[in-house]
């Protein structure tokens with residue numbers, strides 16, 4: 001079937017990717033943590049950059065708790081996250097919003113995609129998707145080869161009895177006149193492009209257990225909350241083309257993107273949640289004050305010239321994207 005995948009965005013002017021320089025748009029950044037555990041030094045660094053970037057432009061911050069997944073539906077962890085951000089002095093201006101309260105919005109966006117015949121049910125099992133031969137996208141997910149793209153109505157009915165399907169979004173094919181390549185400029189990593197058909201494939205917008213896909217929820221929320229600037233860890237850089245594609249389809253604006261390099265230990269290992277001494281519970285106990293922790297982190301990562309104690313507010317004058325860009329290959333922190 002030949003589809004013009006961009007035909008439900010109305011009108012084209014609704015999807016600006018650049019703002020004319022003459023029209024000042026208030027900067028709105030966001031914190032979007034998942035309450036799957038205690039905040040970690042890497043999360044603190046992402047939130048700090050997001051906050052400093054917004055504040056250095058006179059902008060505001062929205063706080064959104066991304067708790068769609070069952071393992072994130074833990075109110076005590078969300079409360080802990082909120083307490084940690086407040087302790088750090090990374091104040092937000094709006095929220096917290098909780099994704100579990102916003103399911104109607106995701107449902108309605110999905111309905112629009114369904115109505116435009118841009119989605120289809122996928123019955124593939126995890127084992128089928130992760131077959132050894134499957135090539136992988138930049139974010140590690142298997143590139144979907146379209147096994148369920150053209151199932152007949154009868155086949156869909158037959159399989160639905162056996163197994164609840166997931167929902168996939170059709171991406172343009174390489175022959176599509178509208179083009180299948182998504183391009184954007186990341187504030188840290190520069191020009192990016194991805195050919196959706198070959199480097200990603202039709203992607204999930206809803207899982208077989210009914211949970212909305214991260215990509216869909218984030219796009220709906222960022223637009224609804226007026227977010228103009230997305231600052232987040234570079235492990236999500238590979239998700240961005242899918243989100244931009246969804247924005248095009250739904251007629252939503254595309255924010256600016258800035259992905260933050262992951263923090264590494266001196267031996268070249270990515271710092272992770274396994275490093276228990278770097279969770280915020282331990283860090284709060286070790287540093288005692290937010291100023292001591294933020295000053296140390298800013299000095300280690302090059303935002304500030306040294307590791308003197310500084311509040312988030314005092315770091316605003318030191319912040320520059322040039323520093324983050326200069327260290328984009330790796331930012332090494334010494335945990336001692």
Ligand SMILES: [Zn+2]
Pocket residue numbers: 121122123124146147148
């Ligand atoms: Zn499938």
